Amino acid sequence: MTMIDGALYRNMILAGANRVISKQADINKINVFPVPDGDTGSNMAYTFSSIANAIKPETDANIGQLSRKMAEAAINGALGNSGSILAQFFQGLNDCFKSEAAIPVSLFAKTAAHAAQSAREAIENPVEGTIITVMHDWGAWLLAHHHGFSDIHELLPESLGEAERSLAHTPEQLEILSRNHVVDAGAQGFVHFLQGMNDFLTIGHIDHINVENLDEENHEEAVQVDNDADIHMSHHENHVDNASNLINQYCTECIIHGKNLNIKAIRSEMARWGNSLVVVGNDHKVKIHVHTNAPEKVFRKAGEYGELLETKADDMWAQYRASINWHMNKKVAILTDSACGLPQELFVKYNITIMPLQVMVNNQPYLDGVNITREQFFKHLDDSDARVSTSQAALPDMKIAFDKGLRQADSIVMIPLSSGISGTYNSLKRLRERYAEADIHVIDSKSAAGGQGLVVLAAARAAAEGKSADEVVRIAEYTAAQTQQFISFKTMKYAVKGGRVKRSTGIIVDTLNLKPVMHFDAEGKIVKAGMALGTTLSRRKIVNLASKVAETMRHPSFIISHVGAYDDALKVAQTLQKRFNLQTLPSIVELTPVVATHVGLGGVGIAVTNLQP
Known part of the structure; x- marks a missing residue:
């Protein structure tokens, strides 16, 4: 065959993508550069899934049409450093292919070399011994040797040998790879892509390629691959010592x-x-x-x-800690969402993965607690003209959270905010069905903020003690059932703005200086617990309500949450410490934007549960 047509090109790309997806677990295990966060394989798989899904239906497209679709899909689906480099590689392919129905191997070789150079130029400070090195060496070999070939079935296997040799030498170019006895993860992923294309040329039948399931995660162990330098590709026993890059x-x-x-x-x-x-x-x-x-x-x-x-x-700091947990054989990974109210040091101590929910400001989406500061958000929240709303996590963010958890441990316990106030819990349950082979548990916290935090903390402590997934689930469900949470609103205008309270009701309540006190019922819905005249009495009421519950508990534990009202929250915490003779002051956390949207500025909450210290 002297020409490469659209059908062959499409099938080669699909086959290469399929191999990367099937090898993602192996790639994740050797990820030590640029940061040891264990997600290079997942990021490359996600990027290739986006590319594959874009061209699967295009059975009659020419090479130019396929290249345009792949370039667009790669940009849209690129994740991580390696995914972004791949996106520019496919953009480089698109630069050279226009509307050709078929191309000779000479144009394929020149285009591949251009794409490799394009990927290198996309990086601010290229580092040798990585994916860009292998791309460059492969492209340079094609450019230098394609004259001796007229058939892609002969050219690609020979060029693959050069890519594999380049991969084997990456530890010689990058000291962190040599120290950990691995090749570069991104480079390994690119070689898998080339190997997949070559496998298709050898097999010659598309029905041998798992086209229909390219977008599904493959969490099975990949086959160990050896190369000419005898680089050990299995999971290294000692955790990677690369924290200085973080x-x-x-x-x-x-x-x-x-x-x-x-x-x-x-x-x-x-x-x-x-x-x-x-x-x-x-x-x-x-x-x-x-x-x-x-x-x-x-x-x-x-x-x-x-x-x-x-x-x-x-x-990435959390991802690095997750890789350490894997080496420590942690049985259960704990996940939650950004509505969870816990002190930052506890998220760090127990390596709790946080899935960001979304907040919308004037139709612009932001990731809760990530790409908008509390100060910026509070300005919008207090602006009567600003349109502020919230949304559950996007499906890709849910999927990323699950994938992170599965890289930490064999089982996942995810504890989102209450199903009574958000659709996040049900969405996560539906997503779990797509992970048929994984041990994933989704637990309804029946609360949010501090109450959710207490449930998550109970589960995290159990996981840290080495308890099984079933034991962690039992403890989380028990804690969720007994946790009580009371919230003092300073004003109703934010609840009105968020659409949870009628405007007429809000005006009457604020005019009379009435301060509603709310709590989560047994189903996790927010209901009225009472009313107080003025802020001082409202704060006193939630203290009394929480104290009444705490008096029935042997080891009452509290979390105080607030929205821009630290002084009030501190007074509440000090009152509870004195009343229950607590050795330390209860934790005080400021709510992230997604919860603050509905509580509003000045809100203070108390969560209490029976948590063994």
Whole structure:
């Protein structure tokens, strides 16, 4: 065969994507650079799934049409550093293919070399010994040797040998790889992609490729692969010593849509905010990936160039701790959402994964507690003209949370906010059905904020003690059933603004200076617990209600939550400490925007449960 037509090209890409997806667990295990967060395989698999799903229906498309679809899908679906580099690689392929029905191997070789160079140029500070090195060496070999081949069935296997040799030498170029006895994870993923394409050329039948399930996660162990340098590809026994690379906390990504976008100018601006910067795309759509401590600044600056379509900020410190947990054979990973009210040090201590919910400000979506600060949000919340609302987590964020959990431990216990006030619980239950082989438990906290925090804390302590998933679930459900939570509202205007209270009711209550006290009932719904005249009496009422519950408990534990009312929350905490002779002051947490939207500025809450110290 001297020409590559659309059908062959499509099937080669699908086969390569399928192999990467099937090997994602193996790739995750060797992920030590640029940060040891154990998600390179998952990110590459997600990116390739997006590409594959875009071209699966295109059975009659020519190469140019396929390339355009792949480039667009890659930008939309790119996750992480490796996914962003892949997105620019496919953008580079699209640069050279226009409307060709078929191409000779010479054009394939030249285009692959151009795509490899395009991927390198997307990176602010390229590092050798990574995916870009293997891309470059593969492309350079194709450019130098394609003259001796007229058939892709002969050219690709020979070029694959060069890619495998380049992969084997990555530890010689990057000391962190040598120290951990692994090859670069992103480079390994790219070689898997080439191997998948070559496998298809060898097999020659599309029915051997798992096309229909490209978008499903494969959590099975991948087959161990050996290379010429005898690099050990199994999961290294000692956890990776690469914490020094974690100077920035958030793996931050967004997509900008606009006209005449200047990629170089955007890259120059984003370089100010962190490292591991990759900027990919074209003049109308750009994907940004950067490791930073200021995701909200990245998003704000990105929004100045055009419409911000998607935003994501993953906590790499938490992911690193998750990789440590795996080596410690932790049985159960604890997950929750951003409505959970716990002190930050407890999230860190127990390595609790947080799934961000969404808050909408003037139709602009933000990730709760990630890409909008409390101060920025409170300004919007207090602005009568601003449209503020909340939403459950997006499906990709739910999926990412599950995948993170499964990289931590064999079982997951996810504890979202109450099903009585959000659809998050039911959405997570539905998503769990897609993980048929995984041990995932979704527990209704029947609360939010501090109450949810107490349930999560009970589960996290049990998991840290090495209890089984069933035992952790039992403890979480027991704690959820006995936890009580009372909330003092300073004003009803935020509940009215959020649509939970009629405007006429809110006006009457605020005019009379009545302060409603609410609580979560047994079904996890918010109901009225009483009314008080003025803020002082309202705070006193929630203290008395919580105290009455605590008096029935042997080991009452409290969490005090608030929205911009720390002084009031502190007085409440001090009162409870004195009343129950507590050795330490109850934890005080400030609510994230998604809960603060409905409680409003000045709100204070008390959660209490019987939690063994």
